[in-house]
Amino acid sequence: EVQLVESGGRLVQPGGSLRVSCSASEFTFGTYWDQWVRQVPGKGLEWVSLIKDDGTETHYADSVKGRFTISRDSAKNTLYLQMNNLRAEDTAVYYCTRGDGWVSNYWGQGTLVTVSS
Amino acid sequence: EIVLTQSPGTLCLSPGERATLSCRASQSVGNNYLAWYQQKPGQAPRLLIDDASRRATGIPDRFSGSGSGTDFTLTINRLEPEDFAVYYCQQCATPPLTFGGGTKVEIK
Numbered sequence: 001e002v003q004l005v006e007s008g009g010r011l012v013q014p015g016g017s018l019r020v021s022c023s024a025s026e027f028t029f030g031t032y033w034d035q036w037v038r039q040v041p042g043k044g045l046e047w048v049s050l051i052k053d054d055g056t057e058t059h060y061a062d063s064v065k066g067r068f069t070i071s072r073d074s075a076k077n078t079l080y081l082q083m084n085n086l087r088a089e090d091t092a093v094y095y096c097t098r099g100d101g102w103v104s105n106y107w108g109q110g111t112l113v114t115v116s117s
Numbered sequence: 118e119i120v121l122t123q124s125p126g127t128l129c130l131s132p133g134e135r136a137t138l139s140c141r142a143s144q145s146v147g148n149n150y151l152a153w154y155q156q157k158p159g160q161a162p163r164l165l166i167d168d169a170s171r172r173a174t175g176i177p178d179r180f181s182g183s184g185s186g187t188d189f190t191l192t193i194n195r196l197e198p199e200d201f202a203v204y205y206c207q208q209c210a211t212p213p214l215t216f217g218g219g220t221k222v223e224i225k
Contacts, residue, residue, distance in 0.1 A: 035214075037162075045154075045162065045205050045216040059212035062118070095161055102209040103152045105173065107161040 002026050002106050004096050009111030016086050020111055022079040022096030028053070032100050034072060034079045038092035039110075046092070049081065050102065064090075086115045119144055119208050123217035129225040136193040138220045140206035145186045147210035153182055153191045156219075157202045166191065167209070196222070 003025035012018045022034070036048040049070040051058045058070055069082040079096050091114050097104035120143040130136055140151065149169040154162040164173045166182035169189055179194040193200055201224050206217040 037216075044219045045156075045207075047207070047214040047216060050212070050214070059214075061213045101167075102150065102214060103164065103167040103207075104154070104162070105164055107163070109161055 004108035121217035
């Protein structure tokens with residue numbers, strides 16, 4: 001079973017940028033999709049973005065479109081989320097997930113991003 | 118965007134009872150690509166059900182999903198102590214993929 005480990009979360013000022021990463025423990029064969037889902041502590045889940053294994057297809061939530069970019073490095077088996085122009089409302093735990101469709105079969109433990117001055 | 122409304126917000130039950138959780142979509146979910154997740158405090162969510170009714174690997178058969186179109190249900194038969202948690206539905210058919218607001222199942 002693949003293990004996902006996020007990293008890179010930290011305190012950043014409003015308007016700033018941050019890249020969070022997600023490393024997978026093993027390579028997945030066949031078509032798969034990676035996603036980012038976030039959760040404000042104590043609140044519900046919010047879907048952020050997804051990317052196909054070969055990087056040819058991506059989708060974003062309206063709340064992050066134009067500010068966030070999802071990407072992956074297949075050789076490193078690592079997923080990224082580049083976040084620009086960060087706002088206070090982007091403060092959340094960011095989870096990466098993987099699935100053979102758009103369902104999230106596997107989840108990491110999350111990395112906390114805090115946007116505050 | 119497909120909006121998912123979960124009800125009730127909180128369900129107070131005793132171990133051994135049956136829990137019935139509802140997830141209603143603002144428009145039909147294509148191919149019934151509706152998933153259910155369980156989340157316990159301090160943990161990441163865990164997939165329980167996908168395609169509205171297919172249990173994920175390792176999920177006990179007391180968990181079952183049903184429904185189609187815009188109305189979906191998660192049923193937990195004979196609640197075990199470890200089942201008290203928050204449950205989310207998610208439509209995985211049409212981007213942006215969306216989650217419901219969650220139902221908390223708590224001990225009565």
